Amino acid sequence: MxxxxxxxxxxxxxxxxxxxxxxxxxxxxxxxxxxxxxxxxxxxxxxxxxxxxxxxxxxxxxxxxxxxxxxxxxxxxxxxxxxxxxxxxxxxxxxxxxxxxxxxxxxxxxxGQPRFDWQDIPLADPMDTLDMPVGWEALERPVAVNVGNPHAVFLVPDCDAVELERLGPVIENDPLFPQRVNVNVASIETRSRIRLRVWERGAGLTRACGTGACATAVAAMRRKLVDRAVTVGLPGGDLHIAWPSDDASITMTGPxxxxxxxxxxxxxxx
CATH class of the missing domain: 3.10.310.10 (Diaminopimelate Epimerase; Chain A, domain 1)
Structure with a gap:
C-alpha cells in the first residue's frame, strides 16, 4: 500500500x-x-x-x-x-x-502541570529533585522535572561550552534514570530569557525541544532565578513559556x- x-x-x-x-x-x-x-x-x-x-x-x-x-x-x-x-x-x-x-x-x-516527586520522574533512588546530589564531570546538581516525559536540567554559566554530544548519552543512559532521561543544559541570560541546548532521549542533539524548554523554565522558576514568564532561546529559535503559579499548568507558545x-x-x- x-x-x-x-x-x-x-x-x-x-x-x-x-x-x-x-x-x-x-x-x-x-x-x-x-x-x-x-x-x-x-x-x-x-x-x-x-x-x-x-x-x-x-x-x-x-x-x-x-x-x-x-x-x-x-x-x-x-x-x-x-x-x-x-x-x-x-x-x-x-x-x-x-x-x-x-x-x-x-x-x-x-x-499540564509539572511533576517533581522522585518516583514521578522516575529516579532509581529517592532524592531532592530541586537540587539532586549527583554529577557528571562539570555537570552537577541538576533539577529533575517530568512534563509528560523525564528531564534533567543543568543550569550552567555557558551552555554552549558544555560537551553535550559527549555527556548527553552518558547521562541519558545512567542507571539513575530507569526510563532514560532528556538532558538540558541552560544559561540564565536575564530574568526573562534563558539559553538552552538539549540532548533528547532517543534522538540526540536537537535544534529544539518543547518539553525541554518547559522543564528548563520550570526548573529556573523553582530556583527563583527567572520570572514566571520567560523566553527560551534554542538553536532553532525561541519558545515562550509561562507557569503562573506552582499549582498551574505550563503554557508553551511557538511556531x-x-x-x-x-x-x-x-x-x-x-
Whole structure:
C-alpha cells in the first residue's frame, strides 16, 4: 500500500506525520519508525508521529523517536498537530491530555502541570529533585522535572561550552534514570530569557525541544532565578513559556511549519 505523510517542523525539530484517520494504516513498529526516520535511507526526521481517533479527545497522537522508541510527549510535535487541526483542540498522548489553540505567536499548548516527586520522574533512588546530589564531570546538581516525559536540567554559566554530544548519552543512559532521561543544559541570560541546548532521549542533539524548554523554565522558576514568564532561546529559535503559579499548568507558545507532503510504499519499510 502507498501511505501518505506530512513533513513538518517546530524550530527545526522535524517530524514525519502519518494520519491514520484519513487512511487506514497497519500497526507502527519501532523498527519501521526507525527506518522511516533514517535521514539516509528513509524520509528522515527527529520523531515519527502517528495520528488516530480518540474517544475522549479530538485526536490521538503517538510519538516515536529517531531510534524507534515510543515516548510520552513532544511539545514541538504537539504544536505541529495543532497547526494541522487549525482550531482549539484536545490531543491524547501517552503522557496525558494536551490542549492546543492558535495564537499570535504560532500555536499555544497547555502542557499540564509539572511533576517533581522522585518516583514521578522516575529516579532509581529517592532524592531532592530541586537540587539532586549527583554529577557528571562539570555537570552537577541538576533539577529533575517530568512534563509528560523525564528531564534533567543543568543550569550552567555557558551552555554552549558544555560537551553535550559527549555527556548527553552518558547521562541519558545512567542507571539513575530507569526510563532514560532528556538532558538540558541552560544559561540564565536575564530574568526573562534563558539559553538552552538539549540532548533528547532517543534522538540526540536537537535544534529544539518543547518539553525541554518547559522543564528548563520550570526548573529556573523553582530556583527563583527567572520570572514566571520567560523566553527560551534554542538553536532553532525561541519558545515562550509561562507557569503562573506552582499549582498551574505550563503554557508553551511557538511556531510550527508544514514543509511538504509525500507518500511511500509501506512494505519498503515494514
Amino acid at each position: 502507498r501511505a501518505e505523510f506530512i513533513k513538518m517542523h517546530g524550530l527545526g525539530n522535524d517530524f514525519v506525520v502519518l494520519d491514520a484517520r484519513a487512511q487506514a494504516l497497519p500497526e507502527m513498529t519501532p523498527a519501521m519508525a526507525s527506518a522511516l526516520a533514517d535521514r539516509h535511507t528513509g524520509i528522515g526526521c527527529d520523531q515519527l508521529i502517528v495520528l488516530g481517533a480518540a474517544d475522549n479527545a479530538d485526536i490521538a497522537m503517538r510519538i516515536f523517536n529517531h531510534d524507534g522508541g515510543e515516548v510520552e510527549a513532544c511539545g514541538n510535535a504537539t504544536r505541529a498537530v495543532g497547526l494541522l487541526l487549525g482550531k482549539p483542540a484536545t490531543i491524547r498522548t501517552a503522557g496525558g491530555l494536551l490542549h492546543v489553540a492558535p495564537a499570535d505567536a504560532g500555536i499555544e499548548v497547555d502542557m 510550527a511549519i508544514e514543509s511538504y507532503r509525500g507518500s511511500f510504499e509501506w512494505d519498503d519499510y515494514a
